[in-house]
Amino acid sequence: MTDSAAVDTRCGVVAIVGRPNVGKSTLMNHLIGQKISITSRKPQTTRHRIHGILSRDEYQIVLADTPGIHRGEDRALNRAMNQAAVRALEDVDAICFMVDALKWTEADEHVLKLLRRVTTTPVVLVVNKVDSLEDKERLLPHLAFLGQQFDFAEVVPVSALGGHNLTALEGVLAKFLPPGPFWFDEEQITDRSLRFMAAEIVREKVVRQLGQELPHQVAVEVELWEDGPRHTTISAAILVERRGQKKILIGVGGDRIKRIGTEARHDIEQLIDRKVMLNLWVKIRSGWSDDERALRSLGYDERD
Incomplete structure (x- = not known):
């Protein structure tokens, strides 16, 4: 502010x-x-x-x-x-x-x-x-x-x-804004963290690659963010609910998960303006999309 x-x-x-x-x-x-x-x-x-x-x-x-x-x-x-x-x-x-x-x-x-x-x-x-x-x-x-x-x-x-x-x-x-000082620095463009933005970028690539093949039961959780002298290392888990979804997401010989990673890494590098090493893997977490506790841990609780 x-x-x-x-x-x-x-x-x-x-x-x-x-x-x-x-x-x-x-x-x-x-x-x-x-x-x-x-x-x-x-x-x-x-x-x-x-x-x-x-x-x-x-x-x-x-x-x-x-x-x-x-x-x-x-x-x-x-x-x-x-x-x-x-x-x-x-x-x-x-x-x-x-x-x-x-x-x-x-x-x-x-x-x-x-x-x-x-x-x-x-x-x-x-x-x-x-x-x-x-x-x-x-x-x-x-x-x-x-x-x-x-x-x-x-x-x-x-x-x-x-x-x-x-x-x-x-x-x-x-015209509808009330008079008052700015709430945020003029250079700031969002109130969300870089970890959140990176997770959303990965999820976007999943949806775009597999929008017709996977339902909405896909989430992304950034588990590691480490800023090194030359690049940032990010490890993220893509959560699905069933083994068949994991197989679809990985693709033949891992080709799909590689494409998702390549596209996501490019966008994240543009976001943070530095080189990124992005590690992705797929985890099965049964029933997460209908589990309120799991949703809160993934940031879906808006009450705060």
């Missing part, structure tokens, strides 16, 4: 919420200008509430990326993800509710029901993927329909991936 208590600065928290796979993490990454949240085409890739920090001369926006809010709570992991997303609505200065262009689903309506309980916090509707529309004339009536669903503070069409209209969105969000 900085010591500058300038009266002419503003700082606050903006939560990004929406159904799974609507582009929340992509939006935050492009607003920050650096990869903070992992992404993939598989729904519910984001599991934790992650804060990205966007600092300008006059304001600092603390963006809270959240897991996609979904109805399924059959496992402890699903409940923990939903709880993390819902808690992100507490004590924030504004909420970004993301939807897909020209789409309105039961899952979107489910999220909106939660937002209707938030009576004092301004909600900005962010309509994503407008660049993918072949018939742009269909957008205006759809925006009018969306405007009838809730009293949104603003409606902003964007393309999170293409960067379209993100400057306008940033300006809209800045």
Whole structure:
């Protein structure tokens, strides 16, 4: 936290919420200008509430990326993800509710029901993927329909991936920040530790490599982080629940785990700006995704 208590600065928290796979993490990454949240085409890739920090001369926006809010709570992991997303609505200065262009689903309506309980916090509707529309004339009536669903503070069409209209969105969000000093150093881009970020990078590579072959019961735990004079040594365990999942993850002759390690090492080196020796192995931990104690040990307890 900085010591500058300038009266002419503003700082606050903006939560990004929406159904799974609507582009929340992509939006935050492009607003920050650096990869903070992992992404993939598989729904519910984001599991934790992650804060990205966007600092300008006059304001600092603390963006809270959240897991996609979904109805399924059959496992402890699903409940923990939903709880993390819902808690992100507490004590924030504004909420970004993301939807897909020209789409309105039961899952979107489910999220909106939660937002209707938030009576004092301004909600900005962010309509994503407008660049993918072949018939742009269909957008205006759809925006009018969306405007009838809730009293949104603003409606902003964007393309999170293409960067379209993100400057306008940033300006809209800045209006809702209360006056006050910055909470974080201006160079800081997230409140998460490097160990957490490294584990998330490894998990992203697993999801991208095996998104169709492995279910969500995959987690990553960094067991060793050692900074040497020439490189950083990181050892991480990839947790699965069954022996068959371990076999799929390792691949024939270890080819898949090697590819995952190579891609993850490259991204981690960019993150910490030094050489990395990354050691990965796969562990079977039966039932971890439905074990609340195991989830807490893996950092899924958001109560603190």
